Amino acid sequence: MATVTVAQVTKNYGAFTALHSIDLDIDDGEFVVFVGPSGSGKSTLLRCIAGLEQIASGMVRIAGQDVTTVDPADRGLSMVFQNYALFPHMSCRANLAFPLKTEGVEKSEVSRRVEEAGRLLSIESMLDRKPAELSGGQRQRVAIGRAIVKEPKVFLFDEPLSNLDAALRIKMRVEITKLHRQLQNTIIYVTHDQVEAMTMADRIVVLRDGQIEQVGTPHELYFHPANLFVATFIGAPQMNLLPCQSVASEVGKTTSIRVGQDTMATLPIPNVELTDGALTLGFRPEHVEFEKPLGDSVKLKLKTDVIENLGAVTNVHGQVLITATDEVDVTVSSHSQAVFEVDKSIPVWIAVENCHLFTADGTALPRDVEPPTWK
Amino acid sequence: MLKGKLTSLVLNFLILAVVFVMAFPIVWIVMNSFKEAADINAYPPVFRFDPTLENYKVLFDIADAEASSYGTLKVEFFKPVINSVIISAGAVLLSLIAGVPAGYALARYNFRAKEDLAFFILGFRFAPVLLVIIPMFQFFQAIGLYDSYFGMIWVYQLITLPMIIWLCRSYVEDIPVEIEEAAAICGAKRPQIMLQVVLPLLRPGLVGAALLVFLLAWHNFALGLILTAEKTPVTVALLKLLNPGISFYPVVSAGLVVSMIVPIALIILGQRHLERGLTFGALK
Numbered sequence: 001m002a003t004v005t006v007a008q009v010t011k012n013y014g015a016f017t018a019l020h021s022i023d024l025d026i027d028d029g030e031f032v033v034f035v036g037p038s039g040s041g042k043s044t045l046l047r048c049i050a051g052l053e054q055i056a057s058g059m060v061r062i063a064g065q066d067v068t069t070v071d072p073a074d075r076g077l078s079m080v081f082q083n084y085a086l087f088p089h090m091s092c093r094a095n096l097a098f099p100l101k102t103e104g105v106e107k108s109e110v111s112r113r114v115e116e117a118g119r120l121l122s123i124e125s126m127l128d129r130k131p132a133e134l135s136g137g138q139r140q141r142v143a144i145g146r147a148i149v150k151e152p153k154v155f156l157f158d159e160p161l162s163n164l165d166a167a168l169r170i171k172m173r174v175e176i177t178k179l180h181r182q183l184q185n186t187i188i189y190v191t192h193d194q195v196e197a198m199t200m201a202d203r204i205v206v207l208r209d210g211q212i213e214q215v216g217t218p219h220e221l222y223f224h225p226a227n228l229f230v231a232t233f234i235g236a237p238q239m240n241l242l243p244c245q246s247v248a249s250e251v252g253k254t255t256s257i258r259v260g261q262d263t264m265a266t267l268p269i270p271n272v273e274l275t276d277g278a279l280t281l282g283f284r285p286e287h288v289e290f291e292k293p294l295g296d297s298v299k300l301k302l303k304t305d306v307i308e309n310l311g312a313v314t315n316v317h318g319q320v321l322i323t324a325t326d327e328v329d330v331t332v333s334s335h336s337q338a339v340f341e342v343d344k345s346i347p348v349w350i351a352v353e354n355c356h357l358f359t360a361d362g363t364a365l366p367r368d369v370e371p372p373t374w375k
Numbered sequence: 376m377l378k379g380k381l382t383s384l385v386l387n388f389l390i391l392a393v394v395f396v397m398a399f400p401i402v403w404i405v406m407n408s409f410k411e412a413a414d415i416n417a418y419p420p421v422f423r424f425d426p427t428l429e430n431y432k433v434l435f436d437i438a439d440a441e442a443s444s445y446g447t448l449k450v451e452f453f454k455p456v457i458n459s460v461i462i463s464a465g466a467v468l469l470s471l472i473a474g475v476p477a478g479y480a481l482a483r484y485n486f487r488a489k490e491d492l493a494f495f496i497l498g499f500r501f502a503p504v505l506l507v508i509i510p511m512f513q514f515f516q517a518i519g520l521y522d523s524y525f526g527m528i529w530v531y532q533l534i535t536l537p538m539i540i541w542l543c544r545s546y547v548e549d550i551p552v553e554i555e556e557a558a559a560i561c562g563a564k565r566p567q568i569m570l571q572v573v574l575p576l577l578r579p580g581l582v583g584a585a586l587l588v589f590l591l592a593w594h595n596f597a598l599g600l601i602l603t604a605e606k607t608p609v610t611v612a613l614l615k616l617l618n619p620g621i622s623f624y625p626v627v628s629a630g631l632v633v634s635m636i637v638p639i640a641l642i643i644l645g646q647r648h649l650e651r652g653l654t655f656g657a658l659k
């Protein structure tokens with residue numbers, strides 16, 4: 001099928017640079033998701049790959065072919081737009097047939113493939129209606145159908161589910177995942193919903209301000225975020241951050257830190273520098289424990305403030321006292337059914353293998369840990 | 376309850392009053408067109424009379440010269456009606472051919488001084504037609520366009536083209552650009568996108584816009600007055616009916632009724648599109 005290569009692609013809108021020399025390699029059959037905050041350049045990058053935007057410099061290759069100056073029509077891709085972009089004056093059948101007709105596919109073959117796509121997406125009964133006569137979810141299926149009839153080399157999705165309600169979104173998410181397994185196409189999918197990103201992607205590309213912050217599997221982004229931005233962007237509620245000091249220790253497989261006055265811990269993070277320095281300690285809300293773990297841990301005192309009981313999870317928002325005057329907001333999540341009360345001071349622990357360290361410029365120190373695997 | 380009834384009574388009365396004010400001149404003209412010359416100036420005005428078709432016969436020169444109470448007179452009103460149809464329809468057609476691409480470009484492309492250009496085009500709508508007529512007259516005589524269909528269709532662009540461009544621009548802006556992009560990704564090239572996606576989506580709006588500017592063109596008077604002699608539009612021909620010094624009002628009335636038929640027929644046929652053309656674009 002098809003690989004996609006983006007090499008040093010820069011995109012300008014007037015004086016504004018929307019993409020700064022992006023490099024990215026996408027494998028054949030891979031499901032890649034672009035995430036990032038609004039305005040980070042996700043859509044722009046996707047549109048550059050589609051050929052809908054002219055790039056200032058760099059190169060786009062699809063299936064090994066340089067398509068940088070090739071018309072979108074000839075790049076062999078399909079795209080699903082956020083607002084569906086169906087042709088309102090055509091029936092759904094004509095919408096599905098459109099990409100085949102432009103390729104000059106024979107009539108009987110067109111109707112066979114349209115029927116097949118209709119069956120695959122369970123929209124056969126609606127094929128003769130106009131898009132305006134369909135619900136949002138049905139329109140989205142037609143839009144996906146129009147993308148798959150062409151049997152494209154690469155599929156592009158730009159926030160295809162963001163106009164659907166929560167329940168339908170989950171359903172369509174599963175369907176797109178299944179569709180990918182069935183068709184084995186290369187898929188590039190833009191979303192700002194990190195749950196979509198984590199659940200669907202083989203690899204995630206995190207973008208910020210037109211630059212790639214990190215590329216990795218969902219697992220890598222979660223366990224080994226490359227920097228503060230990725231660490232706080234992936235995961236909800238987001239990772240807690242506390243200022244800490246590295247204290248002189250030997251160069252080796254560990255780093256010792258001090259949080260506030262009296263909390264000391266040695267983390268399994270290979271140290272690069274020996275000097276005392278300001279670092280940031282990061283830990284995820286779901287990794288906070290309420291009983292002392294067996295191994296080494298960081299102990300903190302949490303003053304509870306707001307309790308959100310979601311049933312399966314309880315989120316406790318509160319403050320950790322670093323020094324006598326310095327408080328830092330912290331959120332912890334408990335998957336037990338424990339009951340919490342507000343305005344209590346409770347001890348909490350974070351196992352050292354669940355800690356992250358970031359240098360002053362936000363870069364993560366590589367961690368020497370892997371989660372256990374069950375086979 | 377009572378208050379509600381009273382309000383609706385008052386409102387209905389107001390509507391009737393408006394209809395009366397607006398419709399009265401038309402009804403009066405239609406009535407006059409079926410009267411004999413003697414009834415026209417009757418005081419008090421007569422509302423019951425023996426309708427006659429004579430005025431229409433005179434208008435189209437099918438009355439026997441002897442039988443006509445106006446003596447021998449050549450009016451030939453059929454010709455200006457045809458002239459007006461040719462000029463107005465031709466002007467609308469030319470405006471569509473030139474204006475749709477222009478409106479599309481103004482909506483979709485960015486270029487230097489775009490808004491200035493757009494406003495300059497609209498400016499022609501505000502400029503008094505008389506401003507251009509005198510130079511036009513000399514110019515047209517010099518290059519032989521005076522009293523020609525082509526010349527008339529050309530100057531009528533002053534009236535029709537700016538409207539078409541502006542309306543078309545707003546209709547194109549109403550079409551999400553993603554629809555065109557989707558077509559491009561589906562493998563369609565520019566001409567195909569225009570013919571199979573953009574134009575069908577513009578069609579309802581364009582039909583309304585075309586109708587609207589046809590009416591504007593139909594009612595124009597000054598351009599035909601100065602720039603034609605034989606190929607006069609119906610508006611100018613009506614004025615000429617008033618010239619002969621005799622009381623010619625019944626025939627003028629008949630002429631007015633005839634000149635109203637084309638626009639009224641178009642409005643009835645295209646009412647649906649006219650509303651759309653005025654209020655919104657092709658989508659939503």
Ligand SMILES: Nc1ncnc2c1ncn2[C@@H]1O[C@H](COP(=O)(O)OP(=O)(O)OP(=O)(O)O)[C@@H](O)[C@H]1O
Pocket residue numbers: 013016018036037038039040041042043044045192
């Ligand atoms: N046509 C344009 N002209 C000028 N600037 C643009 C244009 N399109 C996008 N931009 C700018 O480029 C940047 C990236 O935009 P882009 O649409 O790629 O963001 P995004 O990551 O898709 O955001 P969102 O999640 O809101 O869709 C933004 O700062 C945006 O303002």
Ligand SMILES: [Mg+2]
Pocket residue numbers: 042043044
């Ligand atoms: Mg976007």
